Amino acid sequence: MxxxxxxxxxxxxxxxxxxxxxxxxxxxxxxxxxxxxxxxxxxxxxxxxxxxxxxxxxxxxxxxxxxxxxxxxxxxxxxxxxxxxxxxxWRLDCYPEVPLVLKALKAEGARVAVLSNGSRAMLEAAVKSAGLDLVLDDIFSVDDIGRFKTDPAVYDMATTAWRLYPQAVSFQSSNRWDIAGATKFGFRTVWINRAGQPDEYRDYPPALILPSLDGLVETR
Structure with a gap:
C-alpha cells in the first residue's frame, strides 16, 4: 500500500x-x-x-x-x-537527513505533517528554525485537545483533519511507546530507532524499524 x-x-x-x-x-x-x-x-x-x-x-x-x-x-x-x-x-537542530526525506515525500505527492506533544508555539519555532515550514502541510499540537500521547484522541486529530482512515497514514516516531500508541490506533508505524534500543511493547509492533529516516521513501 x-x-x-x-x-x-x-x-x-x-x-x-x-x-x-x-x-x-x-x-x-x-x-x-x-x-x-x-x-x-x-x-x-x-x-x-x-x-x-x-x-x-x-x-x-x-x-x-x-x-x-x-x-x-x-x-x-x-x-x-x-x-x-x-x-x-526553541531552535533545536533537526537531524541531517530530515529536510531531504520530507522534500522527497512531498515530491511523490504525499502529505506531510508533524503530530507532537509540543505546544504550537514551540513547534512553529522549531520548524521555522530548521527551515521545514515550507515543506510541512500541517502541524498538529496537543494544545488543541488538552491531552498528551498516547491518548488515542491525539492521533485522531490528524485523521479527522485530513479525513483519512488510519490505515492510510504512515506514522514515524523515535519513541517506542509512541509507536505502540499509534499502532493501536491503526496507523502504519515506523520506529526510527536512532539509539539502537531493544524492542518493547511487543504486542504493538511497528511495521518497520529504521535507524534514521533514510530509506523511508522507498518503503511507502
Whole structure:
C-alpha cells in the first residue's frame, strides 16, 4: 500500500532533544549528558502523569519543570546556564537527513505533517528554525485537545483533519511507546530507532524499524 500521508513525531524524531545541552556543554559542565537525559525523561513522564490526572498544562511548562528537576538531580551542572538551555530548546537542530526525506515525500505527492506533544508555539519555532515550514502541510499540537500521547484522541486529530482512515497514514516516531500508541490506533508505524534500543511493547509492533529516516521513501 502506498500511503498518502506521512506524519512525524517532532522531538527525537525530527529534532535532536539533546542539542540544547550539547550547544552549551561548556557552560553546563562535565555532567551535561546526564542532565540532558534526566531532562528528557522527566519531560515525558510529566506529560503521561498529567494526562492520567486530567491536569493538562502546555508542554513548555513541563519542559521548564523537567529542567529544574534535572538541575536538582545533577548539582554539578551550572544553573546559570538554565535560560540559555531553555532558549536553545526553541531552535533545536533537526537531524541531517530530515529536510531531504520530507522534500522527497512531498515530491511523490504525499502529505506531510508533524503530530507532537509540543505546544504550537514551540513547534512553529522549531520548524521555522530548521527551515521545514515550507515543506510541512500541517502541524498538529496537543494544545488543541488538552491531552498528551498516547491518548488515542491525539492521533485522531490528524485523521479527522485530513479525513483519512488510519490505515492510510504512515506514522514515524523515535519513541517506542509512541509507536505502540499509534499502532493501536491503526496507523502504519515506523520506529526510527536512532539509539539502537531493544524492542518493547511487543504486542504493538511497528511495521518497520529504521535507524534514521533514510530509506523511508522507498518503503511507502
Amino acid at each position: 502506498r500511503h498518502s500521508a506521512f506524519i512525524f513525531d517532532a522531538y527525537g524524531t525530527l529534532f535532536d532533544v539533546h542539542a540544547a545541552v550539547r550547544r552549551h556543554a561548556g557552560a553546563v559542565g562535565p555532567d551535561g549528558q546526564l542532565l540532558s537525559e534526566i531532562w528528557r525523561a522527566k519531560q515525558l513522564e510529566y506529560s503521561w502523569v498529567r494526562t492520567m490526572m486530567g491536569a493538562f498544562v502546555d508542554f513548555w511548562q513541563l519542559t521548564e519543570q523537567a529542567l529544574d528537576h534535572a538541575f536538582e538531580r545533577v548539582p554539578s551542572a551550572d544553573r546559570a546556564a538554565r535560560q540559555d538551555l531553555l532558549d536553545a530548546y
